[in-house]
Amino acid sequence: xxxxxxxxxxxxxxxxxxxxxxxxxxxxxxxxxxxxxxxxxxxxxxxxxxxxxxxxxxxxxxxxxxxxxxxxxxxxxxxxxxxxxxxxxxxxxxxxxxxxxxxxxxxxxxxxxxxxxxxxxxxxxxxxxxxxxxxxxxxxxxxxxxxxxxxxxxxxxxxxxxxxxxxxxxxxxxxxxxxxxxxxxxxxxxxxxxxxxxxxxxxxxxxxxxxxxxxxxxxxxxxxxxxxxxxxxxxxxxxxxxxxxxxxxxxxxxxxxxxxxxxxxxxxxxxxxxxxxxxxxxxxxxxxxxxxxxxxxxxxxxxxxxxxxxxxxxxxxxxxxxxxxxxxxxxxxxxxxxxxxxxxxxxxxxxxxxxxxxxxxxxxxxxxxxxxxxxxxxxxxxxxxxxxxxxxxxxxxxxxxxxxxxxxxxxxxxxxxxxxxxxxxxxxxxxxxxxxxxxxxxxxxxxxxxxxxxxxxxxxxxxxxxxxxxxxxxxxx
Amino acid sequence: xxxxxxxxxxxxxxxxxxxxxxxxxxxxxxxxxxxxxxxxxxxxxxxxxxxxxxxxxxxxxxxxxxxxxxxxxxxxxxxxxxxxxxxxxxxxxxxxxxxxxxxxxxxxxxxxxxxxxxxxxxxxxxxxxxxxxxxxxxxxxxxxxxxxxxxxxxxxxxxxxxxxxxxxxxxxxxxxxxxxxxxxxxxxxxxxxxxxxxxxxxxxxxxxxxxxxxxxxxxxxxxxxxxxxxxxxxxxxxxxxxxxxxxxxxxxxxxxxxxxxxxxxxxxxxxxxxxxxxxxxxxxxxxxxxxxxxxxxxxxxxxxxxxxxxxxxxxxxxxxxxxxxxxxxxxxxxxxxxxxxxxxxxxxxxxxxxxxxxxxxxxxxxxxxxxxxxxxxxxxxxxxxxxxxxxxxxxxxxxxxxxxxxxxxxxxxxxxxxxxxxxxxxxxxxxxxxxxxxxxxxxxxxxxxxxxxxxxxxxxxxxxxxxxxxxxxxxxx
Numbered sequence: 001x002x003x004x005x006x007x008x009x010x011x012x013x014x015x016x017x018x019x020x021x022x023x024x025x026x027x028x029x030x031x032x033x034x035x036x037x038x039x040x041x042x043x044x045x046x047x048x049x050x051x052x053x054x055x056x057x058x059x060x061x062x063x064x065x066x067x068x069x070x071x072x073x074x075x076x077x078x079x080x081x082x083x084x085x086x087x088x089x090x091x092x093x094x095x096x097x098x099x100x101x102x103x104x105x106x107x108x109x110x111x112x113x114x115x116x117x118x119x120x121x122x123x124x125x126x127x128x129x130x131x132x133x134x135x136x137x138x139x140x141x142x143x144x145x146x147x148x149x150x151x152x153x154x155x156x157x158x159x160x161x162x163x164x165x166x167x168x169x170x171x172x173x174x175x176x177x178x179x180x181x182x183x184x185x186x187x188x189x190x191x192x193x194x195x196x197x198x199x200x201x202x203x204x205x206x207x208x209x210x211x212x213x214x215x216x217x218x219x220x221x222x223x224x225x226x227x228x229x230x231x232x233x234x235x236x237x238x239x240x241x242x243x244x245x246x247x248x249x250x251x252x253x254x255x256x257x258x259x260x261x262x263x264x265x266x267x268x269x270x271x272x273x274x275x276x277x278x279x280x281x282x283x284x285x286x287x288x289x290x291x292x293x294x295x296x297x298x299x300x301x302x303x304x305x306x307x308x309x310x311x312x313x314x315x316x317x318x319x320x321x322x323x324x325x326x327x328x329x330x331x332x333x334x335x336x337x338x339x340x341x342x343x344x345x346x347x348x349x350x351x352x353x354x355x356x357x358x359x360x361x362x363x364x365x366x367x368x369x370x371x372x373x374x375x376x377x378x379x380x381x382x383x384x385x386x387x388x389x390x391x392x393x394x395x396x397x398x399x400x401x402x403x404x405x406x407x408x409x410x411x412x413x414x415x416x417x418x419x420x421x422x423x424x425x426x427x428x429x430x431x432x433x434x435x436x437x438x439x440x441x442x443x444x445x446x447x448x449x450x451x452x453x454x455x456x457x458x459x460x461x462x463x464x465x466x467x468x469x470x471x472x473x474x475x476x477x
Numbered sequence: 478x479x480x481x482x483x484x485x486x487x488x489x490x491x492x493x494x495x496x497x498x499x500x501x502x503x504x505x506x507x508x509x510x511x512x513x514x515x516x517x518x519x520x521x522x523x524x525x526x527x528x529x530x531x532x533x534x535x536x537x538x539x540x541x542x543x544x545x546x547x548x549x550x551x552x553x554x555x556x557x558x559x560x561x562x563x564x565x566x567x568x569x570x571x572x573x574x575x576x577x578x579x580x581x582x583x584x585x586x587x588x589x590x591x592x593x594x595x596x597x598x599x600x601x602x603x604x605x606x607x608x609x610x611x612x613x614x615x616x617x618x619x620x621x622x623x624x625x626x627x628x629x630x631x632x633x634x635x636x637x638x639x640x641x642x643x644x645x646x647x648x649x650x651x652x653x654x655x656x657x658x659x660x661x662x663x664x665x666x667x668x669x670x671x672x673x674x675x676x677x678x679x680x681x682x683x684x685x686x687x688x689x690x691x692x693x694x695x696x697x698x699x700x701x702x703x704x705x706x707x708x709x710x711x712x713x714x715x716x717x718x719x720x721x722x723x724x725x726x727x728x729x730x731x732x733x734x735x736x737x738x739x740x741x742x743x744x745x746x747x748x749x750x751x752x753x754x755x756x757x758x759x760x761x762x763x764x765x766x767x768x769x770x771x772x773x774x775x776x777x778x779x780x781x782x783x784x785x786x787x788x789x790x791x792x793x794x795x796x797x798x799x800x801x802x803x804x805x806x807x808x809x810x811x812x813x814x815x816x817x818x819x820x821x822x823x824x825x826x827x828x829x830x831x832x833x834x835x836x837x838x839x840x841x842x843x844x845x846x847x848x849x850x851x852x853x854x855x856x857x858x859x860x861x862x863x864x865x866x867x868x869x870x871x872x873x874x875x876x877x878x879x880x881x882x883x884x885x886x887x888x889x890x891x892x893x894x895x896x897x898x899x900x901x902x903x904x905x906x907x908x909x910x911x912x913x914x915x916x917x918x919x920x921x922x923x924x925x926x927x928x929x930x931x932x933x934x935x936x937x938x939x940x941x942x943x944x945x946x947x948x949x950x951x952x953x954x
Contacts, residue, residue, distance in 0.1 A: 032603065034548070034549055034598065034599065035553055035598050036549040036552070036553060036586070039550075039551065040549070041546060041548050041599050042547040044545065044546055044614070047544075047545050047546050047547055048544075048545070050547075051545065067525075068521065068524050068525070069518060069519055069520055069521055069524050070637060071511070071518050072513040072516035072517070072518070072635055073550075073588075073619060073635055074513050074516060074572075074635070075513070076512055076513060094578065095574045095576070095578075095586075096574060096575060096576040096577075097572045097574050097575075098573060098574075098575045099572070099573040099575065100572050100634075101569050101570050101571065101572075102569060109513070111588070118511070118513075121511065122509060122511065122518050125509065126509065137521070141619070142547075142618070146577035158549055158550055158551070160547060
């Protein structure tokens, strides 16, 4: 059915998942490589997904009182250095600007890898009284981290993201906002991206540089590897003390604020690809599909076919994102291209359908074909998009459940990861030493201590001392 | 009426326009200064204006077939140098990244001041055949130019903008797109920002580095200075030749593409302030006002007042951007703040209004007060916002007309600018020497050769040789 030349170019995911991924991002025209090492061009088909993510995430932010701002992209070195853990975590991977125009700078500036320090510098001037709190600000921007190995969307030297930065009068309110945003992220992933996630807390080893606590949502990719998909950090008053951000409280005493930050990035596009994609290419959840319905006229030169295709587009486009593929490519090529680009529904309409007053809806996710009456198309497409969205989430959830295991002994644990990926739940004593040992022996990291704890055993899988937490472990992107 | 403390802080525009501008951007909380010299924080009230500009401009772009993309923020030095005029124009004002992490880079990278070179590098790989044309791409991003003197929104080292970059099969199509975007910009300024603009072409001296022709829209600020508010460039095939961007045409021969670029920036926010603002602060055109209606309860502790205010908000908020100022500030402070922030309509509602079933709408632009029946509020607010939008444009147009003059001799020309600002129309021979002389003597620059030419005289105002063009001259931001 599909055009050979197009499909042959994709490696199958069973053969080489990494190559399959690279093939899909290129053939679905999501990105292009550039002369700038480690940086990519996000092409229209990729950027349109990001725009849909932005729009829907931003709406959800604003419902919780978030306001958008924009801070400079440069951080003076002295500012980056103010919080010790933070600078240690980020200094090795920032890009440094040393010259402005023809002159060397008096102080070098790094290109922001994240903006905690800038927000602190801003809040220090902007917050005076309890009346100024809370501050619940966010910015959409790009950040730079000088990574050695890069992969499109998953790890690149520059990427797009949003970073929320808040300041509160009390520790409780900061913790509440941290959890509120993590829950918002989890709901967004499930409802919009059709990606189920595990919510939990990072261990001390894995937490953000400068945070008191880092919370995370972790998703499982088709190859059984984990992808950290969003994080939310509670900073306590550590940054506030380092930057001297104080406010006069109701009782007229000066207090330090409590802060949080939280972010999601273009890596979500990588997650969509690796959770939903198949050997024909991309499979987009309807809510982030830039084209939800692609109308494919069959024998388009026959009288009435193209006209009907345009008419259907007109009927559908007030409610859905629709296009007609009226190019002069062969039908086989058009099918293959529609599949590669992951359009959730393909509508096939030819001369015989026209006569019978029917058309065929083809689901991208299951490749099922459904014949419907032309007059019902608006209703049928709406219902089918909802169904696809819901079933994609359920399939992803089932895949994750089928690939979540438990290990009660180190032997079980080692044997599992010697043979496969997936999440493994195991008990842990809370000691860094065991975490390091597990990483060294098995090549896996602690993904999170999930909010939904289970007591699988009484003792740590590694050292056999009393266990304090159940942890999800996995190989991660 | 207005709270003294708040209003005293603004310098009047007649006394010191520059100080008035600085006061407004600070007191209306549009920006804050930062530790990063020449860079600013765009605060929520400022960024929300930018979001409204982005949304409405982006919709207009997409109606003409524009697709959004994202390219890297870094340009390798060798890439920047490929087009000679371009590098000469920009190299003196770029920021250079020389280190990534702890290592010096093999080749230094500049932070993009504009992205022609990156788009060329991308198009070179992306364009093969006439089927790939036209490419009509745009990106929303920030750019950096290492300016020595900076002013919020008008000239800062980093600013936000959109940059469109297109590639076409023919010179005619490129010229058409260049003009199409200039017209789109002009219409946007008039319809959305209520700012009338002069459309025209830049002289050779003033055109963009690397362009064949630069078109511009020029607006007149309240102090009579000009502000270049958007530009659209036709590059011919100059960049295509420098970067070797070729396509196989229908006749199977290889041809170079023809390119354009066009941009608008956060400086538009500066234009809004300087065209519409007054001595009470900001005056926002309804279409870019983040809050269009501010409901001010009078004696809000009296029974029913606050409830009514919330009820009015509920009635209005499906159609308009509304807030209730229910803080415990004094009424005088609230009035002054509503004026400072430029909300187009203030709704005053107190106990007596409640009894009479009325409320008062106060226009920010004219400060007129209109008593209306509460039951008519939705319709009255809608009609009044439209009226304000239309009248703000007409007032700005009248101000520009009142401040547009003609000069037929150098004496007239010199006397004019010795005493005042404004646009002066004068005939020009087309020689760079005269343009330089006028700039040196009068301190003004050629703003544009307007599309709507008039023949004021036969000879150049400067050298008395035959004139080829009428030019708008002015002092510019």
